[in-house]
Amino acid sequence: MSDGRSRQRGVLATIGVVVAWLMAIAGLVVVAFFILMAIALNNYGSNK
Amino acid sequence: MTRAARLVLMMIRPPVAAVLLLFAALGLASTGRADGVRPLFTTVLVVVAGWFVNATVLNDLADERIDRINLQNARGRPLVSGDATRAELLMLGLIAGGLALAVGWTVAPRLGIVVTSGLILNVAYSLPPLRLSARGLVTLFLLPLGYVVLPFLVGAYSVGTSLGPNGGILLAGLYLTFIGRIALKDFRDVRGDGLFGKRTMLVRHGTAPTCLLSAACIIVGSSMILGFASWHSVLAAVFAAYAGCALHGIRVLARAHEPSLQHAIIASIASICRGMGITLLTHFTMTAKGWSTTHMSLVHVALGLLFVAMYRSLMIERESEAAATVRPY
Numbered sequence: 392m393s394d395g396r397s398r399q400r401g402v403l404a405t406i407g408v409v410v411a412w413l414m415a416i417a418g419l420v421v422v423a424f425f426i427l428m429a430i431a432l433n434n435y436g437s438n439k
Numbered sequence: 440m441t442r443a444a445r446l447v448l449m450m451i452r453p454p455v456a457a458v459l460l461l462f463a464a465l466g467l468a469s470t471g472r473a474d475g476v477r478p479l480f481t482t483v484l485v486v487v488a489g490w491f492v493n494a495t496v497l498n499d500l501a502d503e504r505i506d507r508i509n510l511q512n513a514r515g516r517p518l519v520s521g522d523a524t525r526a527e528l529l530m531l532g533l534i535a536g537g538l539a540l541a542v543g544w545t546v547a548p549r550l551g552i553v554v555t556s557g558l559i560l561n562v563a564y565s566l567p568p569l570r571l572s573a574r575g576l577v578t579l580f581l582l583p584l585g586y587v588v589l590p591f592l593v594g595a596y597s598v599g600t601s602l603g604p605n606g607g608i609l610l611a612g613l614y615l616t617f618i619g620r621i622a623l624k625d626f627r628d629v630r631g632d633g634l635f636g637k638r639t640m641l642v643r644h645g646t647a648p649t650c651l652l653s654a655a656c657i658i659v660g661s662s663m664i665l666g667f668a669s670w671h672s673v674l675a676a677v678f679a680a681y682a683g684c685a686l687h688g689i690r691v692l693a694r695a696h697e698p699s700l701q702h703a704i705i706a707s708i709a710s711i712c713r714g715m716g717i718t719l720l721t722h723f724t725m726t727a728k729g730w731s732t733t734h735m736s737l738v739h740v741a742l743g744l745l746f747v748a749m750y751r752s753l754m755i756e757r758e759s760e761a762a763a764t765v766r767p768y
Contacts, residue, residue, distance in 0.1 A: 399752055399755075400752055400756075403745070403748055403749055403752055406745060406748075407745055407749075410741060410742070410745060414721075414738075418474070418728060419474060419721065419724050419725070419728075420474060420476055421464055421473070421474045421475070421476060421479060421720070421724065422474070422717065422720055422721045422724055425457075425461055425464065425716075425717045425720060426717060426742075426745075428457045428461075429710070429713050429714065429717055429746070429749070430749075432454050432457065432709075432710070432713065433710055433749045433752075433753065
């Protein structure tokens with residue numbers, strides 16, 4: 392993976408974690424869990 | 440980690456199990472119990488995980504020869520990798536199915552009926568004489584019964600005796616959209632399926648009709664999901680963006696010939712489909728908590744931007760990263 396693409400993925404993951412954190416603070420705990428899951432799967436790259 | 444725990448983790452196929460749990464959460468949400476940490480992460484998790492481990496065990500036992508061709512380097516195929524014997528795997532499947540059955544019937548009779556039906560589907564799907572997994576179009580319409588309908592009903596019936604007012608149409612929409620997604624799964628398995636006479640839609644009809652069916656299911660399914668929302672709402676606009684990304688991915692897929700490239704594109708489409716489910720769950724949760732339309736719209740836009748950006752990122756990487764993204768469970 393090139394540095395640029397790696398950085399882009401890292402930025403997206405960071406934004407996603409912040410969004411999940413805000414959701415959890417707002418009381419949407421289950422939603423926050425699934426957003427974190429989506430970020431993990433996005434970086435993991437599963438094709439399922 | 441003990442060998443048994445490792446085997447359970449392999450068979451639960453975490454990426455797929457997470458999606459099943461999302462459908463269970465949507466089932467809970469349809470009854471007005473969105474954001475219900477309990478029972479989602481207690482009884483629902485045990486029932487769905489037990490049923491799914493039983494399903495994967497039976498499928499792995501039945502498809503061992505095909506998996507040795509399709510999934511030689513996969514991490515979640517213990518028979519192929521030599522991490523388990525057939526007897527060990529069978530024992531795990533029986534225990535998992537028994538656990539799901541026991542918890543299901545203990546929680547509620549309706550839940551017990553759903554789990555029992557799901558276990559019967561597992562047998563009919565993977566094992567002779569029916570072996571529905573080898574029957575092309577039929578398979579395509581049966582698989583979402585286990586992947587979508589079962590977890591949705593497990594979620595809904597774990598807290599009540601009926602689906603919510605929009606539950607039926609929501610479930611039908613999710614079912615159709617998932618068909619659009621799962622139709623693409625066969626791209627990964629086409630070589631072994633063809634060799635062993637597994638007549639999947641892709642083997643039988645080829646790339647173009649499979650992609651066309653997938654696109655049609657995603658369009659109709661996502662429209663049905665939004666049956667309860669105004670066509671002028673921000674949620675509808677976000678869903679239109681998701682559907683647009685999925686259709687773009689299918690179009691690119693129809694023109695791709697390299698298997699690793701196809702797999703990378705399918706991963707991007709899967710990513711946007713997860714975005715649909717999570718955005719929907721967020722909508723139900725905010726509605727249940729009485730959020731204002733303005734605040735809900737802001738969250739919808741934020742999630743929309745996040746998931747579209749994730750899709751775009753995966754699509755951009757697809758050519759250079761194709762081989763690295765294929766890590767099937």
